[in-house]
Each structure stands twice: as structure tokens, then as C-alpha cells.
Amino acid sequence: MNIKLIAFAIIGLLVSSCSNTKSVLEVTTFKTKSLNNISVFNKLDAEVETNFTAKQPGFIKRQSGINENGEYVVLVYWESLENAKASMEKFMADPSVAKYASMIDGVSMKMSRYHIEDGFNAAHSNFVEVMSFKTKADIDMKAFDKTNKNVENGFTSKQDGFLQRVTGVNENGEQIVVVYWDNKSHSDAALQPFMNNKISKEFMGMMDQSSIWMGRYQKIKPELEY
Structure with missing residues (x-):
């Protein structure tokens, strides 16, 4: 897989927002080419965030995690599509990220971008659940949106250890x-x-069951080995 596509995934090439009040979240999952270099990759991941991504205009938040099977997730929040495009162009020309990108198994990579209204507010999170799905074809979306919000207000937000739910x-x-x-x-x-x-x-029950995907990830720390 070429470095250009990896750049899209890691930096967060974001689709345009439906309104000026919305930001965009990019969700990327992948595995590294080898599980023998996880500690090295984790250190490089932290360096990419600190030395490059976080310094780009419009950057909001980037968080990386890994699950028990060695699959990574990278969640990147940006203020606008323009900011994301500019960051991606810089990323592609920056030799400091080449080693990091070369360690990713491109075949395993999956990426999608979502319009969101929630601002990130979970700085102390050490664990994240990510679920994507499509609704059934006949679902009334106003009813779905109401039920979606009820899940947070009526259940998830009441659980011990809950920090934030972004949709x-x-x-x-x-x-x-x-x-x-x-x-x-x-x-x-x-x-x-x-x-x-x-x-x-x-x-x-409102979801198309065949479309459901879920991943659960521990926030990575550069010093950890898995």
C-alpha cells in the first residue's frame, strides 16, 4: 500500500461538513506488519502525534488504541476539511513519518469519516469502544436519532467509568x-x-444486523509492549 493512502488514514482526510457547526471524525483501523515491533511502533505513533499532527492548524484530538488481537484504531478529530487537506499534504512530504507508515499492513487498513456534533471531552480515557452500522432501510431517522440519544441518557451515561459518547x-x-x-x-x-x-x-433493533462492526481498544502508551 502506498504512503499516500496511509497518509489519508493516519492524518485524517475528512469529508466536508454538512454545516459549519459540525466537525469530522475519522476512524482508521489496521494491523502492523509484525507483532514483534509493537513497542517501536507505539513510540513512533506518539511521535507522529506530538511532532506532526498536533501542530497542524485545525487539529482537535488524536487518540490511538490497540485490541487483544493487535489491531489498532486511530481516531482523529479536525475542525474542517481544509485543515485536514493541508495537514495531509504536509504529511506526505514529511520524511519523519515514513518509518511509521512503512510499518502498517496496508491490506488490513479500513477507514471511514463521520460528521459529528459532539466536541471531544474525554481526555482521561484509557479505553474506547467503536461501533459502526447502518440502520434498517425502513427506519424513521427522527425516531432513530431520539432512540440513539435515549441510549446515552437512559443507560450509558449512568454506568461507572463512563466519560463520553460520540455519535x-x-x-x-x-x-x-x-x-x-x-x-x-x-x-x-x-x-x-x-x-x-x-x-x-x-x-x-433499528440496525441492519449484517452491517454491525465493533472494536474495543486499550489506549496505547509508548512504553507498553503487547
């Missing part, structure tokens, strides 16, 4: 739900109660 939609109608937790234990504890909750069952 959005991409240009293909795919929905995203990102839930930030203080740690994995609290996320684990909420899973079964969520599945048994009446509001959650209504919410899940």
Missing part, C-alpha cells in the same frame, strides 16, 4: 458510536447490562 454519520449513511471509558474493567462491566437493557434492545 455521527458518514456520507453513505453509516452510523458511528464511540464510547470513551476510564478503563477496560468498567467497559466490560457495562456490556451485558447494555444487551439486557430495554432502550438498548430498541436501539439495536
